[in-house]
Amino acid sequence: MLLYVLLTIIFFVAILFLESFFLSLFGLSIFFVLFLFLYKKIDLKILIAVSAFISFFFDVVLNLPLGCTFLSLVSSLFLYRLFSLFLSTETGFFSFVFKMLAIFLFYIITFYIQRIFVFGNLGYFDINLFVSSFVKAMVSIVLLLIFENIAQRLRGKNNGSVLRFK
Numbered sequence: 001m002l003l004y005v006l007l008t009i010i011f012f013v014a015i016l017f018l019e020s021f022f023l024s025l026f027g028l029s030i031f032f033v034l035f036l037f038l039y040k041k042i043d044l045k046i047l048i049a050v051s052a053f054i055s056f057f058f059d060v061v062l063n064l065p066l067g068c069t070f071l072s073l074v075s076s077l078f079l080y081r082l083f084s085l086f087l088s089t090e091t092g093f094f095s096f097v098f099k100m101l102a103i104f105l106f107y108i109i110t111f112y113i114q115r116i117f118v119f120g121n122l123g124y125f126d127i128n129l130f131v132s133s134f135v136k137a138m139v140s141i142v143l144l145l146i147f148e149n150i151a152q153r154l155r156g157k158n159n160g161s162v163l164r165f166k
Contacts, residue, residue, distance in 0.1 A: 015031065031054065031055070033143050034147070055073060056070065101137075103144075104134055108129070
């Protein structure tokens with residue numbers, strides 16, 4: 001039990017550090033990529049609860065309006081689930097297209113929610129915002145592919161729930 005608590009604290013500090021680092025340096029949200037990676041792998045209630053807890057810490061550490069990250073995360077997840085009604089988001093080409101679209105919308109929604117909370121208006125609509133969000137979404141999809149490839153290599157061929165290390 002103590003080991004789980006220590007691993008949870010280490011994971012929390014590591015994800016807080018990585019999110020702050022990548023968000024400040026490149027504008028990338030590793031947290032949302034990790035959220036999409038874990039979306040169908042663990043229970044949604046647990047994932048939402050842990051994400052709410054961590055996202056409120058991100059808002060405090062990154063000096064964002066409280067609840068901004070979580071609201072962006074939930075609205076992007078809602079749109080992703082809405083996309084999954086039309087085509088399969090489990091495997092294949094369309095799964096990554098929908099994930100990229102959800103990540104793209106996450107960056108757009110995060111920008112505009114921050115503007116609404118801080119200034120009280122939407123601000124401006126600029127093509128540079130959409131291009132930069134698209135590039136961030138492309139890089140985030142590559143990170144998501146790397147996460148899924150690592151997870152696939154760690155899993156055994158016979159049992160998908162057992163991790164094995166080479």
